[in-house]
Amino acid sequence: MSTFFxxxxxxxxxxxxxIAQHIxxxxxxxxxxxxxxxxxxxxxxHARSRAARTAVFxxxxxxxxxxSLALLALAVGLLGVGLLPAVVALLLYAILPIARNACTGxxxxxxxxxxxxxxxxxxxxxxxxxxxxxxxxxxxxxGLRTATVVTISxxxxxxxxxxxxxxxxxxxxxxxxxxxxxxxxxxxxxxxxLAADWFLGRWAARGHAVR
Amino acid sequence: xxVLQFLQEYDTSxxxxxxxxxxxxxxxxxxxxxxxxPLGVWGTRxxxxxxxxxxxxNVIQTIPSIALFGLMIPVLALVNRGIGTFxxxxxxxxxxxxxxxxxxxxxxxxxxxxxxxxxxxxxxxxxxxxxHVMLPLALPGIVSGIRIAATMSVGxxxxxxxxxxxxxxxxxxxxxxxxxxxxxxxxxxGNALLALIVELLLExxxxxxxxxxxxxxxxxxx
Amino acid sequence: xxxxxxxxxxxxxxxxxxxxxxxxEEGTLCVLLGPSGCGxxxxxxxxxxxxxxxxxxxxxxxxxxRNENPVELRRGIGYAIQSVGLFPHRTVAENIAxxxxxxxxxxxxxxxxVDELLGMMKLDPARYRGRYPAExxxxxxQRVGVARALAADPPILLMDEPFGAVDPINxxxxxxxxxxxxxxLRKTILFVSHDxxxxxxxxxxxxxxxxxxxxxxxxxxxxxxxxxxxxxxxxFGSDRQMLLLETLRAADTATPEALHAGAPTIAYGSxxxxxxxxxxxxxxxxxxxxxxxxxxxxxxxxxxxxxxLAARGEMR
Numbered sequence: 001m002s003t004f005f006x007x008x009x010x011x012x013x014x015x016x017x018x019i020a021q022h023i024x025x026x027x028x029x030x031x032x033x034x035x036x037x038x039x040x041x042x043x044x045x046h047a048r049s050r051a052a053r054t055a056v057f058x059x060x061x062x063x064x065x066x067x068s069l070a071l072l073a074l075a076v077g078l079l080g081v082g083l084l085p086a087v088v089a090l091l092l093y094a095i096l097p098i099a100r101n102a103c104t105g106x107x108x109x110x111x112x113x114x115x116x117x118x119x120x121x122x123x124x125x126x127x128x129x130x131x132x133x134x135x136x137x138x139x140x141x142x143g144l145r146t147a148t149v150v151t152i153s154x155x156x157x158x159x160x161x162x163x164x165x166x167x168x169x170x171x172x173x174x175x176x177x178x179x180x181x182x183x184x185x186x187x188x189x190x191x192x193x194l195a196a197d198w199f200l201g202r203w204a205a206r207g208h209a210v211r
Numbered sequence: 212x213x214v215l216q217f218l219q220e221y222d223t224s225x226x227x228x229x230x231x232x233x234x235x236x237x238x239x240x241x242x243x244x245x246x247x248x249p250l251g252v253w254g255t256r257x258x259x260x261x262x263x264x265x266x267x268x269n270v271i272q273t274i275p276s277i278a279l280f281g282l283m284i285p286v287l288a289l290v291n292r293g294i295g296t297f298x299x300x301x302x303x304x305x306x307x308x309x310x311x312x313x314x315x316x317x318x319x320x321x322x323x324x325x326x327x328x329x330x331x332x333x334x335x336x337x338x339x340x341x342x343h344v345m346l347p348l349a350l351p352g353i354v355s356g357i358r359i360a361a362t363m364s365v366g367x368x369x370x371x372x373x374x375x376x377x378x379x380x381x382x383x384x385x386x387x388x389x390x391x392x393x394x395x396x397x398x399x400x401g402n403a404l405l406a407l408i409v410e411l412l413l414e415x416x417x418x419x420x421x422x423x424x425x426x427x428x429x430x431x432x433x
Numbered sequence: 434x435x436x437x438x439x440x441x442x443x444x445x446x447x448x449x450x451x452x453x454x455x456x457x458e459e460g461t462l463c464v465l466l467g468p469s470g471c472g473x474x475x476x477x478x479x480x481x482x483x484x485x486x487x488x489x490x491x492x493x494x495x496x497x498x499r500n501e502n503p504v505e506l507r508r509g510i511g512y513a514i515q516s517v518g519l520f521p522h523r524t525v526a527e528n529i530a531x532x533x534x535x536x537x538x539x540x541x542x543x544x545x546x547v548d549e550l551l552g553m554m555k556l557d558p559a560r561y562r563g564r565y566p567a568e569x570x571x572x573x574x575q576r577v578g579v580a581r582a583l584a585a586d587p588p589i590l591l592m593d594e595p596f597g598a599v600d601p602i603n604x605x606x607x608x609x610x611x612x613x614x615x616x617x618l619r620k621t622i623l624f625v626s627h628d629x630x631x632x633x634x635x636x637x638x639x640x641x642x643x644x645x646x647x648x649x650x651x652x653x654x655x656x657x658x659x660x661x662x663x664x665x666x667x668x669f670g671s672d673r674q675m676l677l678l679e680t681l682r683a684a685d686t687a688t689p690e691a692l693h694a695g696a697p698t699i700a701y702g703s704x705x706x707x708x709x710x711x712x713x714x715x716x717x718x719x720x721x722x723x724x725x726x727x728x729x730x731x732x733x734x735x736x737x738x739x740x741x742l743a744a745r746g747e748m749r
Contacts, residue, residue: 067366069366156278186277194274329520333507343520423522
């Protein structure tokens with residue numbers, strides 16, 4: 001225990017930087033993935049061909065089964081090491097649940113509601129902005145929640161390809177067998193993931209209460 | 212070195228890695244299923260217990276796998292089992308519990324009350340209701356939980372290479388350590404392919420186990 | 434025969450049954466009628482012990498059901514419910530065969546029985562045996578539900594709004610088919626309904642319930658014609674007089690003096706309501722009621738209807 005606190009005290013600055021890096025990488029990936037994911041989800045929900053819609057939706061799900069480590073490894077194989085390949089891999093991975101949930105949410109809007117909006121004279125864009133997006137909100141937040149937790153988790157692996165973040169401490173701890181370093185990396189990572197899950201869960205629940 | 216040469220040179224070690232990987236997952240899934248399905252059944256009879264089990268599994272699930280390994284190593288090191296397949300399988304079981312327990316509970320609770328009431332009213336014993344009505348109707352959902360757990364396990368098992376559990380992740384690790392893209396990509400592609408195969412295989416099992424009458428109902432939305 | 438003696442069911446914060454005493458005679462159909470929450474479904478479910486009363490006694494053919502094994506008791510009592518509860522993973526034939534299979538009846542006779550029941554329900558066995566519930570219309574599913582309840586030929590049937598989930602046109606057809614069937618089979622039936630028309634059409638006895646207690650029990654004509662309380666009167670509403678006519682048989686009013694040559698005719702089982710509507714529609718001075726063989730047995734006029742009601746002293 002005492003070695004753990006001593007380690008924390010000695011490396012407080014570095015741990016702080018790692019936490020900031022970690023959050024920064026996740027935020028950067030999500031900043032790109034969220035708009036792309038939501039837009040493509042909505043577009044997919046409106047796709048004319050039912051067969052294409054089902055196929056793409058299925059493929060998005062299949063993509064989610066690819067392990068994040070494999071995706072990061074592919075990124076390093078193709079793009080080399082560093083921050084950029086890591087962010088690219090993470091954001092591609094984050095798009096999948098966001099797009100899938102946005103699509104499900106928009107498809108869950110009853111046709112009668114859409115019809116009523118059209119009857120009231122809304123344009124297609126207005127229908128999307130004022131009817132579909134608000135109604136699909138709980139689904140979109142659920143997708144965002146999944147994506148955020150997965151990205152925080154995968155980001156810990158991204159340290160392996162030189163992106164920095166809290167994974168650095170975990171990997172140092174594992175390779176040198178220094179439990180204090182493992183804890184210094186693992187605990188904040190776990191707390192970040194649990195906190196993000198909790199906050200986004202609360203946000204989604206609040207949306208339900210309003211409805 | 213060309214892809215072909217690489218595959219020729221490493222064919223045995225790739226196969227061994229694959230076998231290690233599959234073995235870890237199979238053991239973990241077997242344990243998680245044997246524990247998770249009864250836990251799920253229990254959770255539907257005792258909603259307090261169900262809530263606690265689900266909340267616990269949900270927290271575990273949210274903890275990143277590499278962080279869980281990082282937390283487990285020092286603890287398991289106390290019994291001299293900090294690295295290798297042992298902690299890997301423990302972590303895999305913990306991760307696999309949530310989808311299995313959750314899907315078991317959701318599938319059982321999703322059976323219409325009237326169906327169970329009719330079964331009881333027609334004179335089935337509680338055991339007969341479970342065997343003849345609840346289990347066949349819940350089975351596809353339970354398998355779906357096992358499928359989600361299985362594909363997830365493929366990914367977590369890859370990460371387990373970092374704590375010396377072997378498997379496909381080992382190739383990724385070695386490739387990165389020696390900055391040899393070919394090796395990294397071999398591990399990554401193999402890992403991704405394995406996940407897809409497991410997914411498709413279990414999707415097929417799930418479909419095969421769906422009773423015909425239920426499939427017809429699903430294809431014909433009311 | 435089913436006999437309830439001071440049956441009570443107390444849940445944590447409300448009493449579902451407040452001391453119900455009721456006899457359902459063998460071979461009769463008793464409709465439990467009342468607003469939702471009046472306890473009619475709870476009362477029905479006490480008979481096959483899906484609900485055990487807090488106190489009171491229920492006997493079936495003289496045997497106290499508390500001493501019976503619930504599972505065996507249920508296998509001897511038919512059970513059909515509104516949402517049908519067909520097993521989605523079993524075919525129509527397998528659904529109907531549920532209780533016979535549980536009782537271990539030989540396969541060949543079960544199969545023959547399934548065909549017989551499908552025929553009774555006016556469903557072609559060749560077409561319906563292998564279908565799944567998802568391939569049935571609402572009306573077909575409810576017929577299968579009733580067939581399943583009848584499968585082991587139980588002397589007693591419990592039916593909880595068994596025709597509730599069908600559209601009005603099909604409901605009328607299923608009801609009259611069922612009535613015809615009951616005239617043949619003479620089962621002892623406890624039948625929950627909230628539909629007044631259905632109760633009047635099917636019931637030998639109506640038991641009107643309110644707040645877990647019986648408000649009035651009697652033949653449809655008694656309950657509709659002589660309401661025992663303002664609640665009963667109000668329950669049947671402004672329609673009550675028309676409903677009363679529906680409970681009375683035209684054949685009971687018909688007299689040979691009122692026979693007119695060339696008058697419109699109505700069938701033997703018709704109600705006074707049918708007769709009155711016929712009189713109005715045809716503008717005829719009388720209608721002729723035919724007997725079971727189709728011969729004229731007497732005539733009914735507006736006057737004779739009025740006299741009949743006045744004699745009963747029930748038209749207020």
